[in-house]
Amino acid sequence: MPMPTEERVSQLVAELVERRGFDLEGVAISAAGTAHSKVTVTVDSDGTADLDTVAELSTEISQALDDAGDFGETPYLLEITTPGIDRPLTELRHWQRAQGRKVKIVLRPGAESPEEKGKTTFEARVGVATDSEIALVLGGKRKPHRVTVPRADIQSAVVQVEFNPPGAAELELAGGVAPGRPQPGAQEVSDTEIENEAAASDSPTEGIVE
Missing domain, CATH: 2.30.30 (SH3 type barrels.)
Known part of the structure; x- marks a missing residue:
């Protein structure tokens, strides 16, 4: 069974992401070994990402993907992440948050x-x-x-x-730092820490959820 397109997954998860107070910055689907695929959903918000909210969003997205059935019997790895430091500033909201x-x-x-x-x-x-x-x-x-x-x-x-x-x-x-954002030069929570914390909070479904 062919994999769903990134556009299709974006359509499935966009409302869930918005409901949790995030902006959907992108969806990427790639191979994760020979047995399954990896679905990476990148989200952002005005403030610091709350780990509990990210974990809850991960569970909701996993359920939505399972219910849609686009992956069929093919297992997948779901990863919810925030933009890396090297994300280009392209939208007005990116500039305002920076x-x-x-x-x-x-x-x-x-x-x-x-x-x-x-x-x-x-x-x-x-x-x-x-x-x-x-x-x-x-x-x-x-x-x-x-x-x-x-x-x-x-x-x-x-x-x-x-x-x-x-x-x-x-x-x-x-004009200072954008509200809810860390001070420049201060230690920040890394994307990896957010991903790992969300993974620990998720429960398995038909897909493989990280």
């Missing part, structure tokens, strides 16, 4: 650079984001200053791992 974080920016060809040296690839701290533009803080701790860049001028942006907290003036210019 407020206060350092990102690596790549401008589109021909876009005017806000950098003094005219660099089209640079690091900046994310400020307030709107549909049309992004406020960025340049200069780091030494010479922090805020600029505004059209969203259309940004080709890609990826949050960077920070081991030290930003300067107070730098963070103030960014």
Whole structure:
């Protein structure tokens, strides 16, 4: 029996994800050994993901997939995860949730650079984001200053791992950290910890649930 498409699984789980207060960021289906498939559902929210809620969502999604019967007798491994630190910022909600974080920016060809040296690839701290533009803080701790860049001028942006907290003036210019999000440089719960905790809370169904 052919596997369901990622689009089909997205349709099956989207309402459950939304009901739990999450945004569905993606569904991936891949082979997990020779005996079964792996279904990865990536979710995100404005605040820190609650492990109990993630576990409950995992159980609900597993039941929904079993009830739909799209996998037939083929066992599957279900994994509920949150976006990794290297997830590109593409939607407005991604930018808003990254407020206060350092990102690596790549401008589109021909876009005017806000950098003094005219660099089209640079690091900046994310400020307030709107549909049309992004406020960025340049200069780091030494010479922090805020600029505004059209969203259309940004080709890609990826949050960077920070081991030290930003300067107070730098963070103030960014408008602080998005509510419910950890402070930059603070120890964060990893995706693996979230996945493992959810797995421990799940009960087996016809599929193999991780």
